[in-house]
Amino acid sequence: MSNSRNHNPGAVVAAVSASEPRAKSGDMPAATDASIRHLYVHIPFCARICPYCAFYKDLLDRSQTWRFCEAILRELDQTRRSFVISPETIYFGGGTPTALTTAQLEFLLRGFRERLDLSFLEEWTIEANPGSVSMRKAALLRKLGVTRVSLGVQSWEDELLKLLGRDHNGRQAEESFRSLRAAGFSNINVDLMFGLPGQTIDQWKATLGTSVALQPEHVSAYCLTYEEDTEFFVRHASGEFRQDADGDAEFFDMAMSILENAGYEHYEISNYARPGFSSVHNRAYWLGEDYLGIGPSAVSTVDTRRWQNVCDYRIYIDRVLSAQSPRGPGETLTDEMKRMERIALTLRTRDGVSASDLKHFAPQTNEFIALDLLRESNGNFVLTRKGKALADSVAEAFL
Ligand SMILES: C[S@@+](CC[C@H](N)C(=O)[O-])C[C@H]1O[C@@H](n2cnc3c(N)ncnc32)[C@H](O)[C@@H]1O
Ligand code: SF4
Structure with a gap:
């Protein structure tokens, strides 16, 4: 069973290594009058690295975060010279965007507000880790226009959170959820994981029950995948962790039953939402709409061109702050490639x-x-x- 954790579908392009040649102007699509309606921003910092995670991320280094924020706004300026951006959705993903300080998030969000016409904005999501959203940070995010928070709970069981190497326990996750509500967020997603080593069906049932009791508008339930280049992959390869397809199917079935009974619509294999709360941003990916990615490792697709920014935030910062492009070489998508991608993505959705x-x-x-x-x-x-x-x-x- 696989997931679609495609807040920015980076997996579909080959990773651009830090040593690849710099993007030449010919790698970029020509400036276009068609406006871009979806923006992804990658914030790679994490307070701790989880042993199962293959997203591009790095340990939080406070000496780099201000320069990083400056680089993000500078890249946005570069991008605005090539594209008209009139976002309907903005998605700050990671890594852990909320690992930035309240002052840094304010700098970034104000920077976006000053540079972009947000009159068509429908959804502004930020990913948050429990423990990294204080009441003050949550209030600031809400005040500056963020409409949706995706909270990485994973499980409410402390024993499993420990196995996952998380730096929060279930109680702290619940406090974070309540802080977000108190700050005025009326669209909260809770990320959960199943098929974890040693996880029992009763634990999963309890996790789903606790989630439903908190009444988030959206739940993402991902089956654990053993991603290459992670500690979990090595433990799986050595036989310490085993995948159990029948067990995973049972977890999946239980998620569908409990969440649908609680009024959530199963609108994509890994995603459940109360009516009216499906993710507009992810839907745009699934439907093959154009999007721009800002930040290290972020992928962009405009018309038939797709490219990825360099996957090293230090090189990213140096390039952008010296007025160079952070983009890798990119590729041209044929009609056939686009059709294949559309089949793979839309098959997983409720509309098919x-x-x-x-x-x-x-x-x-x-x-x-x-x-x-x-x-x-x-x-x-x-x-x-x-x-x-x-x-x-x-x-x-x-x-
Ligand atoms: C960008 S990631 C992480 C966001 C945030 N930093 C966090 O950890 O909560 C989004 C979600 O993908 C899921 N995820 C990450 N790695 C996974 C894996 N190997 N298998 C299944 N789900 C995974 C987790 O549920 C996670 O919350
Ligand atoms: S799962 Fe989230 S917190 Fe953990 S390493 Fe990945 S991005 Fe960072």
Whole structure:
């Protein structure tokens, strides 16, 4: 079972190493009049590195964070020279954006507000780790226009949080959630993980129950993946941790049942929302809309061009502050590549894949319908409940 933790779909492009040649002007798409409606900003700092995490991140170094914030605004200025940006969504992801101080977040958010026309903004999300959102920080974020917070709870069980190397316990996560509510946030997501080594179905049931009791507007429930270059990957490869596909399917089924019974719509394999609270930003990715990424490792896709910024924040800062581009070489997306990506992403959503994208796959779709893995709905092909648990295998048949 795989997830779509694609707050910025970096996994779809090859990582740009720090030693790659600098972006030449020819690597960038020509300036365009079409406005960009989705902006992703990557803040790589974390107070502690979790042993399962493969996102681009680095240990928080307070001597670098102010220069980093200056570089982010400078890159935004560079980008505005090439593109008209009129955001409907902004997503500050990481890493841990809330690892920055309140003053640094204020500098960044005010910088964005001064530089961008936010009259079309529908959603401004920030990722937060429990323990890094004080009441003052939460109030500031709300005051400066952030509308949605994604809180990385993972589990409410202290024993599992310890295994995950988290620097918070369940009680602190609950306090953070309540601080966000008290600061006026009416759109909060809670990230949870299942399929963890040693996690029991009763623990998962309890975690789902505690989450529902707190009434977040949105829940993301991710099955643990053993990502390469992580400590968990090594422990899995050595046989210490084992993956159990049947167990994962049981956890997934329980999440669907409990969350749907509590009024959440299962609108994407890993995502559940109260009506009206699905993530606008993620939806834009899934539908293949253009987006710009700011910050180290951030990916951008505009029309047929896709590129990724350098994956090293020190090199990123040096380049941007010396007026050079932080962009890697990039690639051109063919219609076929875009169609494949659209199939892989939309198959996982409640609305499913358009019949036109699957027109060359009639034998496969018919077989999946016969197996009760797919169904037709409004001209689209949508995974059934049984199909959701086998989403990866279904997707593979089309790719
Ligand atoms: C960008 S990450 C982390 C955001 C934030 N720094 C945190 O740790 O709470 C977003 C989410 O991806 C999920 N995640 C990260 N690594 C994962 C993995 N290896 N398997 C499954 N989910 C993962 C976690 O639920 C995490 O909250
Ligand atoms: S899971 Fe979050 S806090 Fe942990 S290392 Fe990854 S980005 Fe940082």
